[in-house]
Amino acid sequence: MYILYHHPYSQHSRRVVSLLEEARFDYELRSVALDKGEHMSPEYLSINPNHQVPTLVDRDVKIHESNAILRYLCIKHGLWNWYPEELKARAAVEQWLDWNQCCFSPTVVDIVVNKVFMGDKADPAAIKRGEGRLPELAAILDAGLAGREFLAGTTPTIADLSVASNIFHLGLAEAMPSEPNITDWYGRVSGIEGFQKSLPPA
Numbered sequence: 319m320y321i322l323y324h325h326p327y328s329q330h331s332r333r334v335v336s337l338l339e340e341a342r343f344d345y346e347l348r349s350v351a352l353d354k355g356e357h358m359s360p361e362y363l364s365i366n367p368n369h370q371v372p373t374l375v376d377r378d379v380k381i382h383e384s385n386a387i388l389r390y391l392c393i394k395h396g397l398w399n400w401y402p403e404e405l406k407a408r409a410a411v412e413q414w415l416d417w418n419q420c421c422f423s424p425t426v427v428d429i430v431v432n433k434v435f436m437g438d439k440a441d442p443a444a445i446k447r448g449e450g451r452l453p454e455l456a457a458i459l460d461a462g463l464a465g466r467e468f469l470a471g472t473t474p475t476i477a478d479l480s481v482a483s484n485i486f487h488l489g490l491a492e493a494m495p496s497e498p499n500i501t502d503w504y505g506r507v508s509g510i511e512g513f514q515k516s517l518p519p520a
């Protein structure tokens with residue numbers, strides 16, 4: 319059985335939960351209380367020295383970085399519907415996974431962490447930076463979705479689970495992009511049972 323260290327309001331954790339659910343794997347969720355500093359404890363730092371969730375433990379294998387966990391599960395179990403082998407589709411999946419981490423995520427964090435979770439410690443400059451950058455990123459995602467149902471073609475992949483976890487997160491700050499292709503696509507991803515099951519309590 320897999321063990322996933324997570325937090326219900328962690329978008330990085332939720333994308334992994336989505337895949338574990340969709341693949342119907344046995345897993346145990348261990349919640350790390352980020353709000354109480356549990357991620358900084360020596361116990362958790364020995365599991366993930368970056369003091370972040372998620373971390374997946376698979377017997378003697380311990381992996382952090384959410385997208386790396388998604389790839390690991392797909393390769394280990396041959397989940398080629400979620401991680402296509404065909405080169406063009408695979409390239410699209412890799413592109414959007416990396417775009418999500420490198421380009422999109424910092425903006426989502428700037429906006430959501432500061433507007434929703436930081437209370438009086440919120441950084442207004444970060445919110446301004448995030449809100450300033452979001453329209454450009456939303457336009458890129460919207461254009462990437464033009465004429466396609468999912469990011470890499472006609473069926474959902476781990477790229478969709480990963481990017482959509484950030485779109486949901488923006489919704490917590492009432493900042494979900496309203497571009498038409500994003501709205502339609504997000505509606506389709508929201509229909510995926512595993513994605514639904516990954517969402518935090520309302």
Ligand SMILES: N[C@@H](CCC(=O)N[C@@H](CS)C(=O)NCC(=O)O)C(=O)O
Nearest residue numbers: 328329330369370371372383384385
């Ligand atoms: N690149 C990492 C980012 C993980 C991440 O930022 N996790 C946040 C929660 S969403 C966290 O644990 N933050 C606590 C900290 O950075 O100390 C991944 O994709 O797994």
